[in-house]
Amino acid sequence: MEQDQKRFTRLDPVIHARNQDRWSGPLGEEALSRYERDGFLWFEGFFSQERVRPFFDELKEMAKDTDLVKSDQVITDPDSGDIRSVFAMHELSRRFDELTRDPRILGMVRQLLGGDVYIHQSRINDKFGFQGSGFNWHSDFETWHSEDGMPRMRAVSASIMLTDNNEFNGPLMLIPGSHHYFVPCYGATPEDNWKDSLKSQRVGVPSQQNLRDLVNQGGIQAPKGPPGSLLLFECNTLHASNKNLSPWPRSNLFFVYNSVDNVPGKPFCGHEPRPHFLANREDHEPLSMHDNLEPL
């Protein structure tokens, strides 16, 4: 199983705003350097708990929409059958759409990606108490490159916590510095791999030797905080999460921003592209700021 232990040094910059543009904000050099070094930035309590509650409530409403729940856009837990993910949230709801264009998030994302961006994918991940399964180590870029044909590492995920994320409810774990390498994964991508891999990942996992080396180099971090906390992580940062063995639900929102200069082409794995709700191939219109600056 340890046949392929190679890894390649990243070719793309981590921060795409260059030279003077790097310093035009909103992020200062300290935060930028940390993002460059670790591959993520954590903002504990970025939004207030009151600000994020309506998103959580709207999700509960969606769970009552039986047509939606039966659609491919909704992923249920292999064990319990409960809703685990809803994709393309921002197309279903004005509230989510406006949040993707919140000037404070969008400003940082434009700086990191060096220009205009659009949403490649949006989703909510919900781990119910005692039920949510975990997710093996992976780089999102590896999937987006292979299965969606995303050419370069020029995307960033914004994850907004809708519930407390703590030690026991399966928080996201990241390997700081892992985004500096492209770690090839085992096995050819099977056709329609997404139908399976969204539930539990069996192919496309980095070798244990590579994981061991990268963890020995950078360690593991699992940011924890109250609802409203924000994580920005680079598309190639290795991450995983464990089961939720606590009674506390863990519900996180993900917006994947991609540079308008990095739109997906033909998938590199040779299969048909994944559906629109997983990989937006239709609308690459640059996001405009939602200029009604609501209180954080």
Place this chain on the structure above:
Amino acid sequence: MEQDQKRFTRLDPVIHARNQDRWSGPLGEEALSRYERDGFLWFEGFFSQERVRPFFDELKEMAKDTDLVKSDQVITDPDSGDIRSVFAMHELSRRFDELTRDPRILGMVRQLLGGDVYIHQSRINDKFGFQGSGFNWHSDFETWHSEDGMPRMRAVSASIMLTDNNEFNGPLMLIPGSHHYFVPCYGATPEDNWKDSLKSQRVGVPSQQNLRDLVNQGGIQAPKGPPGSLLLFECNTLHASNKNLSPWPRSNLFFVYNSVDNVPGKPFCGHEPRPHFLANREDHEPLSMHDNLEPL
């Protein structure tokens, strides 16, 4: 699934040394009260790392003994086939036997159980990096009562860490205060349940409502520390552990001490008793202190 949400208040004392005997040491009243309240005591770095290394090395030697590995006494991981547990370690090795009789551990255990004790079970639990599966919430007493016929709650487990236990390698999680209740579990015990349940537990899990209530009351704690750390936990304290998603192995030793006044009778589930290496029904001779007091 939520049909049986009852739980019963514990009938047995938590600390069995009564009146003046409670205060004859070695544990002071502060530690005793904490054990009484939480159902466990954590001693970070109780032994030095040098002191525990030989036990770890001996375990590696045992893994080379193919006859032993093939025996029922050794449990392999359902996914990887690696050694996950070895039972009755103290019967295989003088070093382990002497450790069960270390005066410092034995003194505390005698005080907690109010008199002489013997080993009901000893085992080592090994979670290899990336491989160790988790274990659902359970009380050991529930199994020992039902499957081994242990009459009362008068046993304590001593767990000695042979490796670092940290946030990411699947440390033991406990629900403080859960030992005050007897939480019935679902479903009748199948015959020879132990063959299956040692690998992954499917029956005998407390109801989610009970777990939720107990966690809301007492929270969850996962003691962490270096090799040599010691955990004493009451036989009825609910505990669980998550997968090891890190490259760091997690190897813990368990000695289960039972009072000589609490020897198992006929199993309450009505089946044949479990094998000797899981539940000692033969040798109830009180443990004597190993009086060569090696340095901690």
